[in-house]
Amino acid sequence: MQHLPIFPVLLPLLVAIILLRKREGADPVRRTISITATALLVAIAFWLVSQVADGETLVYRLGNWQAPYGIVLVADRLSAMMVLLTALLALGSVIHASGGEDNQGSNFHGLFHLQLMGINGAFLTGDLFNLFVFFEVLLLASYALLMHGGGKARVQSGLHYVVLNLAGSSLFLIALGVLYGSIGTLNMADMAERVSQLPADRQGLVRAGALLLLVVFGLKAAILPLYFWLPRAYSSAPAPIAALFAIMTKVGIYAIFRVFTLIFGEQAGGLAHLAQPWLWWGGLATLGMATLAVLSARDLRMQISYFMLISIGTLLCGLGMEGTASRGAMLFYMLHTTLINGGLFLLADMIADQRGKVGTRIVRSKKFKYATLLSALYMIGAVSSAGLPPLSGALAKAWLMSTATLSEGLWLWPLLLLSGLAGVVAASRAGSTIFWRHGNGDPAGERLSRGKLVGTVVLLSAAPLLVILAGPIGGYTQATAEQITDTVQYRSAVLGNVTSDTSGASVDAD
Structure with missing residues (x-):
């Protein structure tokens, strides 16, 4: 039990080492190891969620060094939920990739699990410097996965992606240096303690460091005007990677939520709620621009990328709103949009396989096999993404x-x-063109890959399941929002028995 928080990091790391060492192994062997390990990760994530569902916060101290001096992993409702969301998304993606996409380049499965290790570590770490380290791990793996299979479009978009993220990493390091020099620690619970007691003459430098962090996390989350890299990168990436990348922007949103609630939340005095207005207006601007952009998409993958940007704007608005109720709704929406957009990317790849050279362009094509099945799946994904009942x-x-x-x-x-209306218009135009407007002749297209179909259905099945299980899932997300707002509980779990005095400054009850 005490080692449970490190399993989501340790398992993909060990599997990545095994798969990268056995590059010459048979494809069925690598696929079996990869799918089995991902399914095991799903089971571990469910176990983790069950352990923290009652409000307990699990703290794992590597080397048994006490915070703030050692490395700590912290599992509460929010981080456990994000690990589970990542595992479910990864399971659908790796099953789909095992239908043939993984053969287009080398080391796919090893890099895939290395990225999972970085993502899970980012969700579980309790230290800002280790958040930077896990960011770099997941980014290094994503650089290679983005260009898996090669091609001019992937190399061009990959180059832009790499350059922007290197710039973001540089800003991240500068922000960490500023904050460490001003506060003297990078452990998030300890930072929350010290910020609440910070003298006024040192708050200016801390404010600058915090706003630098907001820029870095905003770049990861793809907030306007830092979102221009996303549509091109996601639309040109291999389908399983684009699906997994659906969680990448959520890493940025998670970091904003965690840092600016725990460290710069209500207890931070003059530094309280630094990000709130930026998130609200930035979210509205991102939502508005993405609504216009989705109507202009001429490619199905690009359209799904703009669906994702609409969801990012919606999530940022939820973070910028007042009260825990909006945060609970925002977390429920995050579960929905991550799985559905991931499933749509996988579905677009299946449609491209059937349409040949036309691929995912929204133009007329020859008739293709399995159009009825694929159109039904597209309707489920598009209706859910646009926000129409009953999904x-x-x-x-x-x-x-x-x-x-x-x-x-x-x-x-x-x-x-309006974003929902634009989504309906865009999806209707794309669906009618792709599935109804055909030339004469016998249906063409490849045989439908069973692995690709299963992976796609795994993710798109979230649309009805989230409605059926809305009661318990909604209750969990609301409890999660309330828990993360109660920063005393988090700090007590990491540092000891911490309470708040009447002035709002934290004190050690020991």
Whole structure:
């Protein structure tokens, strides 16, 4: 039990080492190891969620060094939920990749698990420097996976992706240096303790470091105007990687949520709620621009990338709103959009296999096999992504809108409803063109890969399942929002029995 928080990091690391050493092994062997390990990761993630569901926070101290001096992994409701979401997304992606996509380049499965290790580590770490380390691990793996299989489009988009993320990493290091020099620690719980007691003459430098972090996390999350890299990179990436990348922007959103609630939350005095206005207006701007952009997409993969940007804008608005109810709705929406957009990327790859040279361009093509099955799957994904009843998108958006105050609703409701309308128009145009407008002749297309179909269905099945299980899942996300707002509990678990005095400054009850 005490070692449970390190399993989601250790398992993919060990599997990555095994798969990278056995590059010459038979494809069925690598695929079996990879799928089995990912399924085991799903089981571990469910176990982790069950252990923290009652509100307990699990702390794992590597080398038994006490915080803030040692490396700590912290599992609470939020981090456990994100690990489970990553594992489910990875399972659908790796099953789909084993249908043939993994053969287009070398070391696919080893790099895939190395990226899982970095993502899970980012969700579980309790230290900002180790957050940087795990960011670099997942980014190094993503650089290679983005260009898996080669091609001019992938190399060009990969280059832009690498350059922007290297710039972001440099800013991240500068921000860490500023914060460490000003506060004297990078352990997030200890930083929260010290920021609440920081003298006024040192708050300016800490504010600068915090806003630098917001820029870095905003780049990862793809907030306007830092989102221009995403559509090109995601639309040109191999389908299983694009699906897995659906969680990458959520790493940035998670980092914003964690850092600016725990360290710069209500207890931070003059530094409280630094990010709130930036997130609200940046989220609205991202939502508005993505709504216009999705109507202009001429390729199915590009359209799905803009669907993802719409969801990012919606998530950022949820973070920028007041109250824990909006945060709970935002987390429920995060579960929905990550799985559905990942499934749509996998589905687009299956459609491209059937259409030959036309690929995913939204133009007329020859008739192709399995059009009925693929169109039904596309309708489920598109309806859910646009937010139409009775699937999970409608439920998530309705919950989020219901939590808005009057002033927030004046901005959020029109934009969110217009984004849904734009999604319906864009998906209707794409679906009618791809599945109905055909030339004469016998149906063409490759035989449908069973692995690709199973991986796609695994992710798209979230649309009805989230509605069926809305009660317990919604209760969990609401409890998660309440737990992360209660920063005393997190600090007590990591540092000891911490309480708050009447002035709002934290004290050690020991």
